[in-house]
Amino acid sequence: WKGRKSAFPAVGRISPDYYCMDGTIPRRHLAHVLLEMERMSEEFGLRVANVFHAGDGNLHPLILFDANVPGEFERTEAFGGSILNLCVEVGGCITGEHGVGxxxxxxxxxxxxxxxxxxxxxxxxxxxxxxxxxxxxxxxxxxxxxxxxxxxxxxxxxxxxxxxxx
Incomplete structure (x- = not known):
């Protein structure tokens, strides 16, 4: 728990802003989803740090961005939406524990x-x-x-x- 809870402030030290996603996938698709998120990271030109409790398939990708850069937040939201779409494509869902909002x-x-x-x-x-x-x-x-x-x-x-x- 200490490692997981420390990940969020650690990311805050390497990026001015981060966008925390919450999606759930079948565990057997973890490697595929992580590789696809890496590809998407390059596509959107944004870094992503993956924090998760893979035992229950719950992913918490943190998309790193700078809100002061015009258009970067919009790209971040699009990247996040693509991650959630991927979760659904592999048989998962758009949320695990954080709700929809x-x-x-x-x-x-x-x-x-x-x-x-x-x-x-x-x-x-x-x-x-x-x-x-x-x-x-x-x-x-x-x-x-x-x-x-x-x-x-x-x-x-x-x-x-x-x-x-x-």
Missing amino acids: VEKIRQMAIQFNDEELQQFHDVKAAFDPAGILNPGKGVPALRFCQEYRSLEHKQHKHDTVDAAHG
């Missing part, structure tokens, strides 16, 4: 279908009929999910076309 709201549309998201809305409505508890956090609007999936589909189609044409 607003940071992972887009990935809810990747992990869950419309029927499942409607169930989340129904449960939330049962406990919060006035919609006053954490509005806009944790459970995305179904309309937003459909729009986001459409953007993702178009982006993947564009990437496939670009790759095919070299």
Whole structure:
């Protein structure tokens, strides 16, 4: 525990800012996911430090960035989203213990279908009929999910076309 808890302040000594992610994967995919995160690190031009408790598949990649550099935080968020998408692709999920909040709201549309998201809305409505508890956090609007999936589909189609044409 001391090593894990010391990792966060240690990273703070080598980077002015870090973005802590939380995704869970099947343990058998750990090596693949770490290699893919290394590749993504190069793609996004950002370093990543991996802190995790691999025994339960829980990853906590720390994306190192400098908020004073224009555009770097946006690249950091995109990198984080790509990590969470990867977690879902290998059979994991977008969170292990830290919840969804607003940071992972887009990935809810990747992990869950419309029927499942409607169930989340129904449960939330049962406990919060006035919609006053954490509005806009944790459970995305179904309309937003459909729009986001459409953007993702178009982006993947564009990437496939670009790759095919070299």
